Amino acid sequence: MIKKLAMVLFLVLALLVSAGCAAGKEEGAAGKEDPAAKAEPQDITIMLDWVPNTNHTGLYVALDKGWYKEEGLNAKIVEPTEGGTTQLVATGKAQFGVSYQEDVTLARSSDVPVVSIAAVIQHNTSGFASKQETGITRPKDMEGKRYGGWGSPTEEAMIKAVVEGDGGDFSKVKIFNIGTSDFFTAIDRDIDFAWIYYGWTGIEAEQRGIDLNFLELRKLDPALDYYTPVLITGEKLAAENPELVKKFMRATSKGYVYAAQHPDETAQILLKYAPESDKKLVLASQKYLSPRYQDDAPRWGEQKGEVWERYARWMYERKLLPKMIDTDKAYTNEFLPEK
Numbered sequence: 001m002i003k004k005l006a007m008v009l010f011l012v013l014a015l016l017v018s019a020g021c022a023a024g025k026e027e028g029a030a031g032k033e034d035p036a037a038k039a040e041p042q043d044i045t046i047m048l049d050w051v052p053n054t055n056h057t058g059l060y061v062a063l064d065k066g067w068y069k070e071e072g073l074n075a076k077i078v079e080p081t082e083g084g085t086t087q088l089v090a091t092g093k094a095q096f097g098v099s100y101q102e103d104v105t106l107a108r109s110s111d112v113p114v115v116s117i118a119a120v121i122q123h124n125t126s127g128f129a130s131k132q133e134t135g136i137t138r139p140k141d142m143e144g145k146r147y148g149g150w151g152s153p154t155e156e157a158m159i160k161a162v163v164e165g166d167g168g169d170f171s172k173v174k175i176f177n178i179g180t181s182d183f184f185t186a187i188d189r190d191i192d193f194a195w196i197y198y199g200w201t202g203i204e205a206e207q208r209g210i211d212l213n214f215l216e217l218r219k220l221d222p223a224l225d226y227y228t229p230v231l232i233t234g235e236k237l238a239a240e241n242p243e244l245v246k247k248f249m250r251a252t253s254k255g256y257v258y259a260a261q262h263p264d265e266t267a268q269i270l271l272k273y274a275p276e277s278d279k280k281l282v283l284a285s286q287k288y289l290s291p292r293y294q295d296d297a298p299r300w301g302e303q304k305g306e307v308w309e310r311y312a313r314w315m316y317e318r319k320l321l322p323k324m325i326d327t328d329k330a331y332t333n334e335f336l337p338e339k
Contacts, residue, residue, distance in 0.1 A: 041074040044248065047085045047094040048077065052274035053200055054285040055120055055229050056098060057266050058256030058293070064269045067254050071247035077273070090114045090234050096248055100228035102154060105312050108330045109321040113235035116331040117249060118301030119227040120256070121292050126228065127216040128159075129183075129202065130193035136213050139220065140168035148178035148191035155195065157318040162220045184208065199289045204281050223314035226307060230331075242335070249301070249335040256293050256300050263290040299339045303331045 048056055059077055062068055068075035081088070086104065089097040090112045104116050128147075130136040136145060139162040149155040160170040178186050183194055183201050196202060198214060205212050218225035231252065238245055259266040267286035271279055294300040308327040316324045 039072060041069065041072055042244065043074045043076070044068075044096060044244075045094040046075060046077045047081075047088060047097040048079050049085050049098040049100070049229060051079060052077075052270065052277065054267070054270065054282065054289045055197075055199075057259045057270045057286060057289075058120070058252060059098075060255070060270050060273045061259050061266050062251040062255030064272065065255070065258070067251035068248075071251050073244075073247055073251065075248075075251075086112065086114055086232065089232050092234055092236065095233060095237060095244070097232050098229050099232045101226040101230055101308065101311060102228070102315070104230065104232060104330055105308075105315055105325060106321065108325040109323055114232050115235055115238055115329070116227070116230040116232050116303065117238070117245065117335050118231040118252070119297075119303045120229045120231060120301075121227070121289070122295035122297045123292065124216075124218045124225050124228055125199050125289075125292060126195060126197045127214050127218075127220075128162075128193050129187075129196045129198075129205070129212045129214050131187055132211040132213050134192045134213070136193055136215070139163045139166035139215065142193065143168050143172040144174075145192040146174045146176060146190070148176050148181070148186050148194045150179055151177040154315070154320055157315075157320055158195075158217070158224070161314075161318065162215075162217075165221065184210070199285055199292070200281075203285045203288055204278075207280060207284065221314075223310045226311040227303060230303075231301075238332070238335075245335045246337075250337050253300055253337050259286070260290045260293045260300065263287045266290075299336060301336050302333055305331075 046059055052060070056077075063075055063077060078094070085094070085097040086099050086107050088094045089099075090107065098120070099114070099116070101116065104114055107114050128136070128142075130145075134145065135141055142159065142163050147159060156175060159173055159175070163170045163173060176191060178190065181190075183196060184205075186194065198216075202212065202214060233245055263286040264283065267283045270286070271277055271282055305327060308331055312321070312325050312327050312330070315321050
């Protein structure tokens with residue numbers, strides 16, 4: 001009887017110890033749970049500067065490949081709204097945006113707190129384009145010709161600088177504001193030359209069989225080899241939540257590096273998110289632009305102080321800025337991932 005009672009007590013004690021150990025393990029596992037696993041993805045808005053195009057491919061690649069999600073970001077890419085991308089990023093209505101050096105420089109000179117965090121393309125691919133029969137093969141040839149633009153003071157200053165730099169008379173250039181009119185319609189009917197991005201409109205001209213004379217800005221004046229486009233964020237966000245900016249840049253950098261190496265595949269990704277785009281144009285534009293994302297830079301996105309200083313000085317000397325900016329505060333490379 002005593003032996004039976006001892007056996008029962010032993011079994012009861014063993015069960016209690018086993019239950020206690022199991023509970024302890026569960027508590028220990030719960031205590032070691034990764035806090036990051038509980039964290040909700042952080043919503044971010046990325047505002048474009050225009051409709052989706054090959055300047056933006058890296059953003060869509062990072063979204064499609066899940067690289068923003070890997071960084072704990074729930075990213076939404078939107079087209080620009082009334083108010084302008086730079087202003088909306090500065091006020092925090094969008095965390096990140098696509099802009100260009102000219103706009104950031106103008107914003108900084110008016111104390112708008114935005115900062116460029118990456119150069120999408122290393123060298124300016126824009127310039128003045130005209131049909132070959134127009135005969136504009138150098139800036140001096142713009143005398144007596146009709147320029148169609150969007151009414152920016154920078155346009156006139158740009159044309160004046162290159163025409164006079166080539167010994168021409170700027171007063172003989174006829175300047176018209178054509179707004180967002182189609183380039184191809186305008187040069188057939190209303191104007192002789194316009195300012196275009198070769199990676200999009202120039203490629204489309206090739207596909208249409210239209211021979212263009214193209215004067216690259218960066219070859220006309222070193223100061224005009226500025227960064228366009230760039231990625232921007234607000235000064236406040238960069239100062240208060242630098243880790244968020246680093247996460248965004250890690251994913252975005254992967255997107256652009258991948259796009260540089262896989263133009264055909266990433267063109268298809270862009271078309272997935274912008275199905276209204278011309279497929280043939282997107283594929284050709286991507287092949288043109290992919291090697292130009294990083295180009296001669298040590299890593300994608302890197303910006304040089306002399307590029308910012310040279311262009312800001314160029315703008316200031318032509319009275320396009322109310323005051324000279326501190327270019328060291330206009331851009332930063334600190335959020336770029338290491339190579």
